[in-house]
Amino acid sequence: MSEYPVVCPECGENKSDGQTCADAFHVLLAWEWEFEMQDVHHLLVLCYHLQHPSLYSPDGLKSALELLIAFVEAEMSPQEMRRQIWQRINSGQRDFKITARPDAHGIYAKPVLWEMRVWDCVRAGHENYYRIVRTWSESVFSPLKASGNLAGISTHGMFK
Ligand SMILES: [Zn+2]
Numbered sequence: 001m002s003e004y005p006v007v008c009p010e011c012g013e014n015k016s017d018g019q020t021c022a023d024a025f026h027v028l029l030a031w032e033w034e035f036e037m038q039d040v041h042h043l044l045v046l047c048y049h050l051q052h053p054s055l056y057s058p059d060g061l062k063s064a065l066e067l068l069i070a071f072v073e074a075e076m077s078p079q080e081m082r083r084q085i086w087q088r089i090n091s092g093q094r095d096f097k098i099t100a101r102p103d104a105h106g107i108y109a110k111p112v113l114w115e116m117r118v119w120d121c122v123r124a125g126h127e128n129y130y131r132i133v134r135t136w137s138e139s140v141f142s143p144l145k146a147s148g149n150l151a152g153i154s155t156h157g158m159f160k
Contacts, residue, residue: 011051013117021052024118031126040133042081043071047133047140048118053106060098061106062153063088065144070155072141110147115139 007014008021025048032038049055050064067084070076076084100106116139124132144150 008052008117010054011114011117013119015119019119021048021118024122027122028118028129031129035126035129037126037129040078040130042085043078043133043137044121046071046081047136050140050144051114051117053108055100056106057098057100057104058106060100063098065150065153066155068137068141068144069150069153072138074155108144108147108149110149112143112147112149114143 006016006018011021013021025044028044032041032044046064046067050061050068053061056064067076067081070084071078071081116136118136121129121132121136
């Protein structure tokens with residue numbers, strides 16, 4: 001028996017078999033290794049965390065939203081995204097923590113209704129992995145924008 005609630009408190013996934021969103025995330029990570037499909041790894045990590053924002057610190061969530069906007073609206077390639085992420089991690093200027101702390105975690109100002117969730121990627125099968133993660137990233141973007149959670153967030157300064 002799982003100790004987890006059936007409905008994910010963050011993304012709303014409704015699994016009757018007690019499996020969690022983290023289980024699905026780990027299935028996808030295993031595929032990346034097993035089938036040597038790591039081109040969209042950072043996009044997977046981004047989408048998963050954006051649908052589970054309490055994994056981020058408030059600043060980490062804002063930074064992740066900037067990356068999503070850059071990817072979907074400015075059509076940043078996964079390779080460029082990887083470069084940007086490394087730049088941030090390696091930058092001495094980074095003065096915030098990306099991951100949540102007990103006293104500070106990311107939360108959306110307005111509720112978001114997701115159209116796709118991490119289990120949908122598992123259901124699509126590994127042969128559709130790249131395509132489904134890209135579709136997922138667009139489906140994560142749309143309701144975030146529609147709900148007003150992207151207001152005030154820009155990619156200013158990302159493309160230098
Ligand atoms: Zn979830």
